[in-house]
Amino acid sequence: MAKSRLIGDYPVIGIRPTIDGRRGVLNVRGSLEEQTMGMAQAAKKLFEENLCYTNGEPVKVIIANTTIGRVAEAAACADQFKKAGVDITLTVTPCWCYGSETMDMDPMTIKGVWGFNGTERPGAVYLASVLASHAQKGLPAFGIYGHDVQEADATEIPEDVKVKLLRFGRAAVAAATMRGKSYLQIGSITMGIGGSIINPEFFEEYLGMRIESVDEVEIIRRMTEGIYDRKEYEKALAWTKEHCKEGFDKNPDFARKTDEQKKEAWEFVVKMMCIMKDLYNGNPNLPKGCEEEAVGHNAIAGGFQGQRQWTDFYPNGDFAEALMNSSFDWEGARESYILATENDTLNGVAMLFNKLLTNRAQIFADVRTYWSPEAVKKATGYELEGKAKEGKGFLHLINSGAACL
Structure with missing residues (x-):
């Protein structure tokens, strides 16, 4: 397929795996590394397999080089994403994190946050807290959370979460593609x-x-x-x-x-x-x-x-x-x-x-006429059948409009 001659690269999605930054004797962070990065990899795979740019190419997705537990790692992620042309970020976590330290502070990125619904760790608490921080700072963000509680070691993305992630990704890619055009x-x-x-x-x-x-x-x-x-x-x-x-x-x-x-x-x-x-x-x-x-x-x-x-x-x-x-x-x-x-x-x-x-x-088409079943019968003697009858008539779209072939 011939590609568009538009100037500017297509938007990139960046996945931000945020994590509980506490180490110490219990090493809370260490126990969550694999699960947190697993969420990021699962989201990346979902986007790449289901989202495309308007030229048919799969959407490009990258993951932060490390999990993000403190502000230094958030800054390193921001630098990595800036160099990669990231316009959209999805923050993912199964646990509590330090909200203002780990959140995406770039005012120009389109933001989503997916908090894991599991009872072992308060992913929901972080989701609510960090969304409140976004609102307080005037940085819009989309919250994503599953309907049902999952096991702590679950690796699959629930169907309702898939729908929400793809809605966010699809809309964010659309919005970012328009920018500057x-x-x-x-x-x-x-x-x-x-x-x-x-x-x-x-x-x-x-x-x-x-x-x-x-x-x-x-x-x-x-x-x-x-x-x-x-x-x-x-x-x-x-x-x-x-x-x-x-x-x-x-x-x-x-x-x-x-x-x-x-x-x-x-x-x-x-x-x-x-x-x-x-x-x-x-x-x-x-x-x-x-x-x-x-x-x-x-x-x-x-x-x-x-x-x-x-x-x-x-x-x-x-x-x-x-x-x-x-x-x-x-x-x-x-x-x-x-x-x-x-x-x-x-x-x-x-x-x-x-x-x-x-x-x-x-296809865009102006409405020329609404034809009710009664009007059709009066004009033609014909009684509408099937969908036209069930829908109580039809619209005649022949007036004007820019319609593809």
């Missing part, structure tokens, strides 16, 4: 739609992203001045002619385009998509002298205004939207993009969340 709006507000009025505070403060904006005329400029990859365009056009068949033209005669006009429109929309991909993530194969355009906007998502200034005059963005959001094009299988129709930034973000959480291409 761009939402690229091509154009601006569409027909008064509130979602296409972009909100910088939401993107910058809540998602950790930046906003990039280009006018729609940039697409025309690049077409006019030949600022696109000619070889890719020719390959894309040939692929489109082979695979994208024209359907029935239901326009009245006075509004119907000629065959020559349709041919030009196909060439236009294919070129348009090539340029949009370049706007998102750049293209090193642009003509000489176009080094500025070649770098792109590092966009993980974006939107195209279209309506109505564009679509009243140029071919619309449906082709680019459908294929950008799909997991393939003329280059074969590839990671899907997120391109919102009508620059509906909020729908674009919802699509981005779903892509990052599921690693799947996305």
Whole structure:
């Protein structure tokens, strides 16, 4: 599968095995080393076997070089994780630990804490205590705890804990992947739609992203001045002619385009998509002298205004939207993009969340009509059956939206 050209490494998960720091005659710490490190290794294995980045690669997970019983080891772990590019930490423990000394104090990491549910050692006490310390210091953290008490020497992760760990890991990887990336709006507000009025505070403060904006005329400029990859365009056009068949033209005669006009429109929309991909993530194969355009906007998502200034005059963005959001094009299988129709930034973000959480291409569709069983019978004489009848009708999603193929 072709990989995204986004700038920046994918986030790494760091496992922090924290431990009771008491040594002395009883050597409490020594008796817990194996169990504590075992929890870390089990969590690492769970993440690596179940979580992937959006390009299909398994999530990278590392474990602290030692268990963490006092602040010096917490500092050593922080240094190790910083060098490894860790954005997400999971602290694991079966026992009581010195909370403020062993906790992750980095304000930028996404934090989870898994406390072992066993009666021999107070893992629950540490979990409650350290979560309170996180709250007191304004450092959000997700608490993970099992429903049932386990034996002290248990090595397996209970099913309910697996679910909680994977929910945390999946969401944390999604949130960390967005950081520092761009939402690229091509154009601006569409027909008064509130979602296409972009909100910088939401993107910058809540998602950790930046906003990039280009006018729609940039697409025309690049077409006019030949600022696109000619070889890719020719390959894309040939692929489109082979695979994208024209359907029935239901326009009245006075509004119907000629065959020559349709041919030009196909060439236009294919070129348009090539340029949009370049706007998102750049293209090193642009003509000489176009080094500025070649770098792109590092966009993980974006939107195209279209309506109505564009679509009243140029071919619309449906082709680019459908294929950008799909997991393939003329280059074969590839990671899907997120391109919102009508620059509906909020729908674009919802699509981005779903892509990052599921690693799947996305569909957005406006609701055209709700059809109740009674309305269907009145209009057609047909009585709904099966799921449509049981669900008391269906929604007709044909109005508008950026849907993958």
